[in-house]
Amino acid sequence: MHTHFIRPFALALLAGLPLAAHADWVDYAQADTSSAATTFVIVGAVGASDATRPAPLVSATYARWDTGSATGLGYTYRWSLTGDPHRWIVGAGAGVNWYHNRDVGGDPDETKASARVQSEWLGPAPGGYYYALTQASSFRNSWLLAGQYAPSAFPVAAEWARYHERGYQATSVGARISIGVARWFVRIGSTRANGEFQPYIGVAYNAF
Secondary structure: OOHHHHHHHHHHHHHOHHHHHHOOOOOEEEEEEEOOEEEEEEEEEOOOOOOOOOOOEEEEEEEEEOOEEEEEEEEEEEEEEEOOOOEEEEEEEEEEEEEEEOOOOOOOOEEEEEEEEEEEEEEEEOOEEEEEEEEEEOHHHOEEEEEEEEEOOOOEEEEEEEEEEOOEEEEEEEEEEEOOOOOEEEEEEEEEEOOEEEEEEEEEEEOO
């Protein structure tokens, strides 16, 4: 895939998200934007999933920042290590990734296959529900840490994330707010990247 097609491809995925979600093709999606970066994540489960046998996942990701952009497509097989109420799910898989340099100098454009691993923890917490995720990929030494706490009594969840890849790192703190439409949320917060804080706004869909 040539790099100048990547952003239009990501925008087309975002534009088609409501239709895909209605057709049950998408189980999770997220889009955020700020003056420093724009990110998209789309995830779909392959087949049925239950507490003892979580479904494999297919995913598409896109991140664009001041000096570069990265796109990935992947497949992850998952196993449950513990059951309810506190579940621990691990996964391993493979994908293909693209990196585009948007700066003078720096790393050259790159296209590579990648290996990936992840771990998820979820379950009840005092007054609500928690979810935590770690992911790592062999492509450009990238990794992600993310956590969420959703109180049962309020339509607002607290979120935190740390993203790292060779040449770009960002930490985000924010809130996910229910908009009164099942499975849809607005996301607001602040991202610190390159020593600066930038507010972000986004939208999320969660059918898991």
